[in-house]
Amino acid sequence: MRKLKLLLIDDEADFLELLRLILTRKGYDVTTASSGADGLRHLQSARDFDAVLTDLLMDGMTGLEVLNQVKSDFPQTEVIILTAYGSIETAVEAMKQGAFSYYIKSNDPEEILMSLEKIKKILFLESKNAALHEAQSTGSAMLESRSPAFRQALDHALKAAATDVNVLLLGESGVGKEVFARFIHENSARCQEIFLPVNSYAFSDSMLESELYGHEKGAFTGSTSQRTGRFEAADKGTLFLDEIGELPLSTQIKMLRTIETREISRIGSNTLIPTDFRLLSATNRSLLEGIREKTFREDLYYRISTIIIEIPPLRERSEDIPLLFDYFLEKAQREIKKTITRVDEGLKEKLFRYTFPGNVRELKNTVERLVVLSEDGVLKDHGLFEKAASAGMVLNRPSVDQSLRQVRQTAERQHIIAVIEHCSGDLPNVAEILEISLRQLYNKLNEYGIQK
Numbered sequence: 001m002r003k004l005k006l007l008l009i010d011d012e013a014d015f016l017e018l019l020r021l022i023l024t025r026k027g028y029d030v031t032t033a034s035s036g037a038d039g040l041r042h043l044q045s046a047r048d049f050d051a052v053l054t055d056l057l058m059d060g061m062t063g064l065e066v067l068n069q070v071k072s073d074f075p076q077t078e079v080i081i082l083t084a085y086g087s088i089e090t091a092v093e094a095m096k097q098g099a100f101s102y103y104i105k106s107n108d109p110e111e112i113l114m115s116l117e118k119i120k121k122i123l124f125l126e127s128k129n130a131a132l133h134e135a136q137s138t139g140s141a142m143l144e145s146r147s148p149a150f151r152q153a154l155d156h157a158l159k160a161a162a163t164d165v166n167v168l169l170l171g172e173s174g175v176g177k178e179v180f181a182r183f184i185h186e187n188s189a190r191c192q193e194i195f196l197p198v199n200s201y202a203f204s205d206s207m208l209e210s211e212l213y214g215h216e217k218g219a220f221t222g223s224t225s226q227r228t229g230r231f232e233a234a235d236k237g238t239l240f241l242d243e244i245g246e247l248p249l250s251t252q253i254k255m256l257r258t259i260e261t262r263e264i265s266r267i268g269s270n271t272l273i274p275t276d277f278r279l280l281s282a283t284n285r286s287l288l289e290g291i292r293e294k295t296f297r298e299d300l301y302y303r304i305s306t307i308i309i310e311i312p313p314l315r316e317r318s319e320d321i322p323l324l325f326d327y328f329l330e331k332a333q334r335e336i337k338k339t340i341t342r343v344d345e346g347l348k349e350k351l352f353r354y355t356f357p358g359n360v361r362e363l364k365n366t367v368e369r370l371v372v373l374s375e376d377g378v379l380k381d382h383g384l385f386e387k388a389a390s391a392g393m394v395l396n397r398p399s400v401d402q403s404l405r406q407v408r409q410t411a412e413r414q415h416i417i418a419v420i421e422h423c424s425g426d427l428p429n430v431a432e433i434l435e436i437s438l439r440q441l442y443n444k445l446n447e448y449g450i451q452k
């Protein structure tokens with residue numbers, strides 16, 4: 001855990017220096033100020049002190065005034081009142097006004113250390129709870145599926161959750177790789193511990209290493225305080241590395257060692273710190289191609305991919321669009337606080353035939369947008385798909401690396417599912433519309449893995 005950052009305020013220079021020495025030796029990061037006004041200037045410029053220790057009786061601004069100012073401007077910062085024996089009553093009054101504790105200057109300094117240890121524990125629990133809350137608040141998902149390929153992926157995820165092995169999640173952007181990672185974590189023995197996502201894209205190469213490994217104060221320009229990295233913070237829990245294909249080669253080498261030894265050292269330190277994390281990774285790029293092009297290390301690939309789970313794009317499980325649509329519609333109504341009483345029939349048809357290049361994320365965003373635009377409880381398409389088409393996202397537009405056969409199969413599969421939905425599962429009727437025999441229809445259903 002990082003050092004607590006303290007501000008000491010006292011106009012008695014000798015006592016200030018003595019306390020500074022004691023606390024610095026105990027490993028605290030200490031700043032001193034000789035008056036209340038000077039202290040507030042430090043607070044305003046640094047803004048991230050964990051605790052202020054202030055004398056009560058000072059010329060100019062008193063300790064009580066400092067306390068009130070801190071509590072109104074920096075409510076997260078705790079205040080410990082330092083006082084001489086004669087003014088205990090005022091110190092007690094300070095506690096009523098929000099001080100964390102008070103210390104009588106003639107007593108054993110051990111008392112101050114105990115108060116600071118308590119603050120440290122509270123801060124640690126708060127940060128852990130915040131991370132856990134963040135992890136759980138986005139944890140809900142719609143994992144029911146009629147698609148055999150998606151159900152198989154889920155089944156593999158559940159089996160992987162029962163073990164502690166490294167899992168690599170593959171799939172296009174927006175298919176739900178992070179949703180799967182959370183699902184694995186929540187079904188694993190580590191479910192009570194932290195789930196920590198890191199997106200390699202979000203950081204520059206140099207920042208990424210410090211994000212993963214942490215750093216000591218002064219390890220590089222700008223590192224003004226010590227920082228715990230994600231590998232260390234994920235101890236006992238699960239670390240989810242998204243976009244792993246984007247890792248720079250230097251970080252890949254370092255990571256390989258970390259995965260093998262389960263030890264890290266912060267940048268600027270040689271001390272090895274053990275950490276027991278479970279690693280889940282994801283990418284929407286071909287890592288095998290990366291290996292061929294020498295942008296991804298083969299040894300790291302084998303380390304992170306004990307189990308590989310491939311999540312199909314939404315266009316290959318379009319039978320799930322109605323389920324997902326209902327799920328997101330319900331959610332959007334709750335969040336946006338609008339009630340939808342009717343969905344335009346034409347809209348459902350269009351949604352169903354659209355290929356969703358942005359996958360589940362795009363479906364979710366589309367539904368949210370339509371709920372916002374809805375009037376009188378009616379959900380209409382508002383020309384959204386025409387706009388998408390004119391912007392180049394033509395309905396059913398295949399990606400350029402697909403063969404004609406693949407394009408034909410995707411289109412056929414979607415069309416068959418749409419007609420089954422239209423005929424409420426009446427297969428003879430479906431065969432008639434498609435102008436094929438019932439036997440040919442059954443063959444197609446088997447070929448495309450469509451549930452009847």
Ligand SMILES: Nc1ncnc2c1ncn2[C@@H]1O[C@H](COP(=O)(O)OP(=O)(O)OP(=O)(O)O)[C@@H](O)[C@H]1O
Pocket residue numbers: 140141142143171172173174175176177178179180242282284360361362364
């Ligand atoms: N099965 C699902 N149930 C509910 N929401 C889902 C589901 N799958 C995806 N989503 C939603 O779609 C969005 C994208 O999901 P997620 O971030 O997991 O995708 P991803 O594959 O990791 O994307 P990227 O590669 O861009 O990081 C999120 O808002 C997520 O909540």
